[in-house]
Amino acid sequence: MRTIDLGASSPETGVAGVRPAHRIWLRDGDTPVFGAGICELLEKVQATGSLRRAASEMGMAYSKAWQIVRRAEEHLGVTLMTRHAGGRGGGCSIVSDEGKWLVGAFGAMDEEADAILDELFARHFGAWQIAVGVRRPKVAGGSLRMEKE
DSSP: OOEEEGGGSOTTTTBTTBOOOOOOEEEETTEEEEEHHHHHHHHHHHHHSOHHHHHHHTTOOHHHHHHHHHHHHHHHTSOOEEEEOOSTTOOEEEEOHHHHHHHHHHHHHHHHHHHHHHHHHHHHHTTOEEETTOOEEEEETTEEEEEOO
16 A cells, blocks of 8 residues: 655645645625735736737736726725726726736735645645555544545
8 A cells, every 4th residue: 555645745746736725805894895816807808908909818808807806996996007098099907006916916925825824734734644545544442544435
């Protein structure tokens, strides 16, 4: 029987793909208003200069992207983008300074949460051994053992 030590792998790869995960967002009361999705959308707007192109790259309808941005702006009380209507030279969208700051702060918080979660995973699961082919843990007499189903 082969044994895999969850604590032996690097946080980047995990053992056999096993590692903790999380989702973080900012809420206004119970309403989610800023998370990974809008953060990615604003990053793509910065890169492309276009909300329409950014939404398209994410497989999202332009109207849905507008709705997400407007809702976040309303709840956060800031302007995330300035918009310039199309015309002869074409329109563009520019992420505001507040929007850039939010993207940076959110990204830094998310990365720090990843690092903390990896530390917690190593602390709480590092010594745990998983035997291949074993299905469920059993606790007997205060110790953990794995049994086949």
